[in-house]
Amino acid sequence: MHDRLDHSMNEDAALAAALRALPAATPPADAWARLAARIVHRRRIRTGLRIALPAALAAGTVLAFAWPRGPGHQPSPPGHPVAQSAPAKAPAAGGLASLQAHSRQLQAWVHALDRDGPPLNGDALAQAVALQDRIGLIDLKISANRDPGTAASLWQQRNALLERLGLLHLQPDSVAEQHAAILQINTMVL
Amino acid sequence: MKPTSGFQQHVDPDLIARLQHGDLAAFEAVYRQFERAAWTLALRLTGRADVAHEVLQEALLKAFERAGQYRGDAPFAMWLRKLVVNEALMQLRHERLHMIEVFADDHADDGAPVPWVLVDAAVLDHALNRLPDTARAVLWLYHVEGCTHVEIAEQFGRSVSFSKSQLARATRRLRQLLQHSGEDMPCMIDSTTP
Numbered sequence: 269m270h271d272r273l274d275h276s277m278n279e280d281a282a283l284a285a286a287l288r289a290l291p292a293a294t295p296p297a298d299a300w301a302r303l304a305a306r307i308v309h310r311r312r313i314r315t316g317l318r319i320a321l322p323a324a325l326a327a328g329t330v331l332a333f334a335w336p337r338g339p340g341h342q343p344s345p346p347g348h349p350v351a352q353s354a355p356a357k358a359p360a361a362g363g364l365a366s367l368q369a370h371s372r373q374l375q376a377w378v379h380a381l382d383r384d385g386p387p388l389n390g391d392a393l394a395q396a397v398a399l400q401d402r403i404g405l406i407d408l409k410i411s412a413n414r415d416p417g418t419a420a421s422l423w424q425q426r427n428a429l430l431e432r433l434g435l436l437h438l439q440p441d442s443v444a445e446q447h448a449a450i451l452q453i454n455t456m457v458l
Numbered sequence: 459m460k461p462t463s464g465f466q467q468h469v470d471p472d473l474i475a476r477l478q479h480g481d482l483a484a485f486e487a488v489y490r491q492f493e494r495a496a497w498t499l500a501l502r503l504t505g506r507a508d509v510a511h512e513v514l515q516e517a518l519l520k521a522f523e524r525a526g527q528y529r530g531d532a533p534f535a536m537w538l539r540k541l542v543v544n545e546a547l548m549q550l551r552h553e554r555l556h557m558i559e560v561f562a563d564d565h566a567d568d569g570a571p572v573p574w575v576l577v578d579a580a581v582l583d584h585a586l587n588r589l590p591d592t593a594r595a596v597l598w599l600y601h602v603e604g605c606t607h608v609e610i611a612e613q614f615g616r617s618v619s620f621s622k623s624q625l626a627r628a629t630r631r632l633r634q635l636l637q638h639s640g641e642d643m644p645c646m647i648d649s650t651t652p
Binding site: 299303 | 482501579
């Protein structure tokens, strides 16, 4: 019995040594880049929410008191000095140059909406940050890419994301929705 | 013999302090120090590169975001290892990768002992991957990471006897697999024999 126990312990030690001698594996080369991108992305969303939520709440509270109310009164929509529709799509067969020109148009359109439009609410802001991150990653790929076929696809992806980003600003949400929500909360409190 | 896990490494306290303040460069230094250990552990526990990739990402993301919760009551590397193990076991449960396995050959003859140290690494690696996930995970945690049966039982949320029986079964199964590989690929075994 004693021999058997000794044998078992020796075998365990030998097995452990054999397993520990197996070489360590190397993770995929892009693992750190992916991880770092996720960390930056999540950090930006949190930072954005920390700034935007109090601002949106403050704006909503102001609107709750200042918004014109009364029987038959229809508040006129706030005038936006920005275009309300996206620039026309680039022609499909326009080549890389037209995709890039279209991208510049879209970028200017998004910038104008961002500058002059109503503030985004928390949810839309999170979506906007996510879209901006994806656009940033595509920009990195574009700058590293040398293949014209891939370049066209990347510019198309960039344009599609810019369109989504612009449309996010045009959703009938943000301040107006918060105004309605705060009015409802005020009514409940009163 | 002491276990020689890749997690048996000292981490500079200044690096930990910087990481706890959200310093991404400090985190990259920690990542580089442990990437191979974490990846190897994830791969051994899950047995699949795609799942191991998820484990690595999620566990390390948690390490960065929860670094502030590390209190220093255990070595930092052990804290990190626990995150990887937890994530791997969670992924295994999520993927239902044969978490409840039946060893069809529980009562099979043990056969002759295997000269473990003479076994070719590639053959052992192959046999290891053919083990059921739980058995392989227990075997690895016990022999390589140096976890006790109590610790393994806690990780799996099971009893100590579960850990012991899984280890015994895994060893038996591994021995059988190696004996069969020796029959199938005599050259691979012979190549290590003096």
